[in-house]
Amino acid sequence: LQRINIHEVAKRAKVSIATVSRAINGKPKVSNTVIRRVWRVIEEIGYYPNTHARTLVQGHSRTFGLMVSSTIARFYPEVLQGFADLGAEYNYDILLSPIPKDANRFGLVVRRLMERRVGGVAILSFAREKSLATIFERSNVPVIEIVTESSKASASTIKIDYEHGIRQAVQHLAALGHLRIAFIAGPANSKIASARKHAFRKCMREIALPSKLILEGDHTLESGITAMSTLARLTPRPSAVICSHDLTAVGVMRAARDLNIDIPKHLSVVGLDDIDAAQFTTPALTTVRTSQFEIANAAFHALLNATPTDGSSSSHDPFTIKTNLVLRDSTAIASCRIAATIGVTVRGSSTIASMTNKDFSNVV
Amino acid sequence: LQRINIHEVAKRAKVSIATVSRAINGKPKVSNTVIRRVWRVIEEIGYYPNTHARTLVQGHSRTFGLMVSSTIARFYPEVLQGFADLGAEYNYDILLSPIPKDANRFGLVVRRLMERRVGGVAILSFAREKSLATIFERSNVPVIEIVTESSKASASTIKIDYEHGIRQAVQHLAALGHLRIAFIAGPANSKIASARKHAFRKCMREIALPSKLILEGDHTLESGITAMSTLARLTPRPSAVICSHDLTAVGVMRAARDLNIDIPKHLSVVGLDDIDAAQFTTPALTTVRTSQFEIANAAFHALLNATPTDGSSSSHDPFTIKTNLVLRDSTAIASCRIAATIGVTVRGSSTIASMTNKDFSNVV
DNA sequence: CTGTTAGCGCGTTCAT
DNA sequence: ATGAACGCGCTAACAG
Numbered sequence: 001l002q003r004i005n006i007h008e009v010a011k012r013a014k015v016s017i018a019t020v021s022r023a024i025n026g027k028p029k030v031s032n033t034v035i036r037r038v039w040r041v042i043e044e045i046g047y048y049p050n051t052h053a054r055t056l057v058q059g060h061s062r063t064f065g066l067m068v069s070s071t072i073a074r075f076y077p078e079v080l081q082g083f084a085d086l087g088a089e090y091n092y093d094i095l096l097s098p099i100p101k102d103a104n105r106f107g108l109v110v111r112r113l114m115e116r117r118v119g120g121v122a123i124l125s126f127a128r129e130k131s132l133a134t135i136f137e138r139s140n141v142p143v144i145e146i147v148t149e150s151s152k153a154s155a156s157t158i159k160i161d162y163e164h165g166i167r168q169a170v171q172h173l174a175a176l177g178h179l180r181i182a183f184i185a186g187p188a189n190s191k192i193a194s195a196r197k198h199a200f201r202k203c204m205r206e207i208a209l210p211s212k213l214i215l216e217g218d219h220t221l222e223s224g225i226t227a228m229s230t231l232a233r234l235t236p237r238p239s240a241v242i243c244s245h246d247l248t249a250v251g252v253m254r255a256a257r258d259l260n261i262d263i264p265k266h267l268s269v270v271g272l273d274d275i276d277a278a279q280f281t282t283p284a285l286t287t288v289r290t291s292q293f294e295i296a297n298a299a300f301h302a303l304l305n306a307t308p309t310d311g312s313s314s315s316h317d318p319f320t321i322k323t324n325l326v327l328r329d330s331t332a333i334a335s336c337r338i339a340a341t342i343g344v345t346v347r348g349s350s351t352i353a354s355m356t357n358k359d360f361s362n363v364v
Numbered sequence: 365l366q367r368i369n370i371h372e373v374a375k376r377a378k379v380s381i382a383t384v385s386r387a388i389n390g391k392p393k394v395s396n397t398v399i400r401r402v403w404r405v406i407e408e409i410g411y412y413p414n415t416h417a418r419t420l421v422q423g424h425s426r427t428f429g430l431m432v433s434s435t436i437a438r439f440y441p442e443v444l445q446g447f448a449d450l451g452a453e454y455n456y457d458i459l460l461s462p463i464p465k466d467a468n469r470f471g472l473v474v475r476r477l478m479e480r481r482v483g484g485v486a487i488l489s490f491a492r493e494k495s496l497a498t499i500f501e502r503s504n505v506p507v508i509e510i511v512t513e514s515s516k517a518s519a520s521t522i523k524i525d526y527e528h529g530i531r532q533a534v535q536h537l538a539a540l541g542h543l544r545i546a547f548i549a550g551p552a553n554s555k556i557a558s559a560r561k562h563a564f565r566k567c568m569r570e571i572a573l574p575s576k577l578i579l580e581g582d583h584t585l586e587s588g589i590t591a592m593s594t595l596a597r598l599t600p601r602p603s604a605v606i607c608s609h610d611l612t613a614v615g616v617m618r619a620a621r622d623l624n625i626d627i628p629k630h631l632s633v634v635g636l637d638d639i640d641a642a643q644f645t646t647p648a649l650t651t652v653r654t655s656q657f658e659i660a661n662a663a664f665h666a667l668l669n670a671t672p673t674d675g676s677s678s679s680h681d682p683f684t685i686k687t688n689l690v691l692r693d694s695t696a697i698a699s700c701r702i703a704a705t706i707g708v709t710v711r712g713s714s715t716i717a718s719m720t721n722k723d724f725s726n727v728v
Numbered sequence: 729c730t731g732t733t734a735g736c737g738c739g740t741t742c743a744t
Numbered sequence: 745a746t747g748a749a750c751g752c753g754c755t756a757a758c759a760g
Contacts (some may be wrong), residue, residue: 005752016730018755049477053736056752056755056756057755058756068745073444076437080460083460088469094461096447098449109452114466116457221644225662254646276438276439277640277643280611322599372739379747380746380747381748382739382740382747383747386746389739413737419734419752420736420737420754
């Protein structure tokens with residue numbers, strides 16, 4: 001493989017290397033005869049142009065770095081897949097890099113990307129790794145990050161609009177007759193978690209519902225279990241709960257089962273993010289979805305825009321990703337006796353319909 | 365960034381580029397004074413050696429390709445993460461590439477990897493993409509794939525030993541008193557699915573249990589629902605079912621709920637693979653786990669071994685990955701009346717203990 | 729239309 | 745211990 005280069009092709013096709021180069025890159029002013037001859041040789045000897053040589057002379061590499069935290073990698077895998085697919089589509093190479101747990105090791109992974117002369121880097125993490133971005137920006141390498149509020153917005157950022165989906169969730173629950181809706185928050189030091197909490201508060205106020213019922217949590221399943229036991233002791237007990245993360249919602253559902261609290265009969269549960277697991281719980285979890293593909297798509301195109309050669313260099317507004325409520329089976333009308341007898345039809349009626357198949361005889 | 369190269373460093377450090385090169389690469393015969401001076405300049409001007417130039421002169425690139433099918437990307441995300449982590453650890457760059465749905469587009473993604481002069485490629489897919497591997501092998505690029513039987517084993521392969529985990533599952537169920545154990549198979553044309561089915565048959569025969577109860581399926585949730593409705597009509601009904609894939613098990617559990625068949629009281633369910641969702645079902649799914657990290661680890665080291673420079677070039681035996689039963693809450697003793705009254709303690713007793721919290725009064 | 733040549737940035741002889 | 749010069753494979757600018 002080593003000795004098979006453009007010279008070899010040129011020799012066999014009986015032309016100069018310049019002509020081979022032109023033929024390969026579809027430059028004009030090459031006779032069709034020669035083009036065919038060159039390509040035939042290429043196929044014959046299995047020649048692949050050396051990207052590194054090409055990059056060296058052209059000065060850019062059509063490569064994007066994709067740095068993902070372990071959380072993203074595990075719970076939002078379609079982001080990686082989507083990004084890889086887009087790379088294939090736009091003929092960009094994707095360099096996959098982890099975001100180390102240990103910030104001391106940031107330098108190492110950044111260095112590898114810099115040495116590769118990546119044209120841009122998507123830093124995908126819910127904990128904003130500020131020190132990562134600055135290293136790239138110091139060398140004028142475009143960086144995009146996930147952001148919730150219009151924080152610095154220095155480089156291109158992708159912004160997730162939680163308000164839209166959370167408003168749908170709150171209104172959905174309100175339409176089902178829930179007046180006391182609790183919220184299990186995420187880690188206090190997380191920007192994204194507080195954005196979610198604020199959105200909840202705002203949307204509750206909009207429809208004049210009390211938004212005081214906010215429990216602490218940390219986006220883990222365990223915190224859902226803990227919160228549920230707190231919730232169960234409240235009087236009057238809230239009839240619905242929105243969790244800052246699907247995993248917490250899973251914890252709530254698990255704890256509820258042990259407490260003989262039926263979901264959705266006695267407690268409606270809504271999650272956030274629509275991770276894969278949300279579809280597979282019993283009952284399936286109603287949740288505010290953030291499209292993983294859209295995150296990948298926004299990140300990729302933001303990078304493309306920041307690239308002088310390919311970028312449409314359109315407005316540098318941050319990409320905004322909408323969230324949407326996905327109705328499944330973990331929410332139901334506030335008092336199921338009413339629902340069962342009068343057969344109310346409201347938005348989310350399919351949810352209610354599925355209740356009839358369930359068993360309500362063992363509630364505390 | 366463009367104009368900042370080794371010459372610039374050399375000029376500022378008042379040495380030749382050769383000396384800079386030596387200092388960077390830790391070659392001997394450079395005075396400490398000079399080393400320090402060089403590094404200071406490097407830090408100062410933010411110099412990063414150009415990997416492409418280095419690759420060009422050295423002839424190899426410390427890059428591995430990671431080709432993943434959409435199934436792997438979605439349900440086995442830790443494989444990607446593990447591979448990326450190992451890349452960072454061993455200073456290898458990881459080029460992430462999708463395996464296109466359309467085999468016609470294989471050429472494009474392969475080409476990109478070849479042009480990058482990857483030192484090896486891990487093709488991670490459960491449907492063996494034979495045509496992919498051959499393209500690489502034609503150019504002597506090491507390829508590793510996932511394999512179940514010692515099929516061709518031409519290149520290094522990683523082999524998953526399903527028998528071990530499935531034997532544990534069968535014995536676990538037998539120990540719980542299950543005599544009629546069904547199996548929901550995967551797609552007939554899938555090597556990996558038939559390997560699982562054969563392992564089931566073999567392990568059942570080993571303990572002299574009938575292994576005739578095999579239903580068709582295709583590793584989807586829907587096929588689990590379908591299979592469950594078939595299962596429910598059987599007389600006598602099997603008391604346990606092993607599913608060729610976790611998703612199918614989720615489908616079984618969902619259908620069982622609608623049929624008022626309690627899991628695990630009236631039906632024990634075991635899955636395969638331990639995808640993320642398995643932890644989040646209710647009850648949590650007992651399953652035969654294939655460590656995703658071990659797949660990544662085996663693939664990475666197989667590639668390392670196949671690399672002349674770095675490889676320990678040890679035995680070319682295929683890496684074998686063991687599977688293991690993970691006990692959760694979807695399996696229980698065959699007749700729960702007995703369990704409840706005499707409190708039998710067997711392997712998996714924790715499973716049985718958790719039953720006491722559950723509700724058994726509504727079974728058909 | 730096609731060939732010749734000069735680098736792209738770096739590692740590596742071979743001198744000194 | 746350090747420097748000069750060559751070449752890795754390729755594209756681009758210029759010559760013909």
